[in-house]
Amino acid sequence: MHEEVWRALADPTRRHLLDLLKAEPRSTGELCEACPKLDRCTVMKHLEILVQSHLVTVERRGRSRINHLNPLPLHQIVEKWVSGHTAQLALTAQKIKTLSEETST
Amino acid sequence: MHEEVWRALADPTRRHLLDLLKAEPRSTGELCEACPKLDRCTVMKHLEILVQSHLVTVERRGRSRINHLNPLPLHQIVEKWVSGHTAQLALTAQKIKTLSEETST
DNA sequence: AATATATGTTACTATAAAGTAACATATATT
DNA sequence: AATATATGTTACTTTATAGTAACATATATT
Numbered sequence: 001m002h003e004e005v006w007r008a009l010a011d012p013t014r015r016h017l018l019d020l021l022k023a024e025p026r027s028t029g030e031l032c033e034a035c036p037k038l039d040r041c042t043v044m045k046h047l048e049i050l051v052q053s054h055l056v057t058v059e060r061r062g063r064s065r066i067n068h069l070n071p072l073p074l075h076q077i078v079e080k081w082v083s084g085h086t087a088q089l090a091l092t093a094q095k096i097k098t099l100s101e102e103t104s105t
Numbered sequence: 106m107h108e109e110v111w112r113a114l115a116d117p118t119r120r121h122l123l124d125l126l127k128a129e130p131r132s133t134g135e136l137c138e139a140c141p142k143l144d145r146c147t148v149m150k151h152l153e154i155l156v157q158s159h160l161v162t163v164e165r166r167g168r169s170r171i172n173h174l175n176p177l178p179l180h181q182i183v184e185k186w187v188s189g190h191t192a193q194l195a196l197t198a199q200k201i202k203t204l205s206e207e208t209s210t
Numbered sequence: 211a212a213t214a215t216a217t218g219t220t221a222c223t224a225t226a227a228a229g230t231a232a233c234a235t236a237t238a239t240t
Numbered sequence: 241a242a243t244a245t246a247t248g249t250t251a252c253t254t255t256a257t258a259g260t261a262a263c264a265t266a267t268a269t270t
Contacts, residue, residue, distance in 0.1 A: 003117060006114060006115050006117075006120070007115050009111060009114075009115070010111050010112050010114070010115030011111075011257090011258085012108060012111075013258085015111070015186065018190065022189070022190060027216080027217095028216075028217065029215090029216060029217080038259080039259065039260055039261085040216095040217085041218095041219095041259075041260060041261080042258070042259050042260070044217080044218080045257090045258075045259080046258090049257095062216090062266095062267060062268070063215070063216050063217070063266065063267040063268060064215095064216065064217085064267090065216080065217065065218095069190070071190045071191055071194055072194070074187060074190050074191055075191045075194055078183065078187060078191060081120065082179060082183060082187070084127070085123065085127060085174070085176045085179050086176055086179055086180045086183060089176055089177070089180055112227095116227090116228085118228090132246080132247095133246075133247065134245090134246060134247085143229080144229065144230055144231085145246095145247085146229075146230060146231080146248095146249095147228070147229050147230070149247080149248080150227090150228075150229080151228090154227095167236095167237060167238070167246090168236065168237040168238060168245065168246050168247070169237090169245095169246065169247085170246080170247060170248095
């Protein structure tokens with residue numbers, strides 16, 4: 001299900017990892033370099049969760065593990081859930097305008 | 106920031122509450138009736154988190170609290186983060202096709 | 211074969227979240 | 241005023257998550 005995708009996206013570190021992988025596939029070591037504040041084990045745990053949610057796929061290359069971004073699950077939750085909510089924006093434009101002002105407070 | 110929005114959306118109960126509010130604003134009591142398995146306090150805690158993330162706004166009406174959906178934060182995280190990732194779908198159509206088969210396993 | 215490098219595994223700690231219970235307040239109804 | 245109703249608050253327990261440390265394995269390099 002998409003439950004894992006939502007959970008995976010909830011963490012800012014994981015979204016950052018996805019951002020890094022958006023540009024190009026990277027090895028785990030490269031991702032760790034890009035996240036100097038985090039322990040390697042922490043990065044690997046996050047990657048594990050991203051793999052379970054299918055947001056990241058793994059390619060083994062010798063002793064390296066190349067992590068690839070898979071944007072499909074993201075696209076799917078947008079299609080199946082988010083779009084149903086954001087569609088209202090067009091319908092209730094004036095109302096949103098008001099709420100927007102409250103939100104920015 | 107949008108951190109709270111991602112966190113709020115991570116929980117399936119909260120997404121269900123948003124689904125209920127999508128149709129029409131509802132009082133807390135009505136939401137509790139729609140979630141018979143959950144304690145009233147649990148529902149209120151979830152609503153609290155939804156309000157903090159601005160996904161729900163509250164209107165007081167006598168002794169009732171009417172909860173309104175605000176789809177704007179959702180729209181914003183799609184605009185600011187999700188769309189940047191899903192945009193790749195068009196660019197890497199063939200690759201995704203392959204990943205799709207892996208994902209559905 | 212010996213060594214370095216990259217990743218995997220297990221166990222632990224600290225923090226946060228989900229859920230509930232008991233009690234408190236505030237508004238409507240009679 | 242007394243009562244019922246709807247919501248708010250505080251404190252607690254259980255479970256899940258983030259993060260780390262120490263050790264294990266597997267591949268490349270020399």
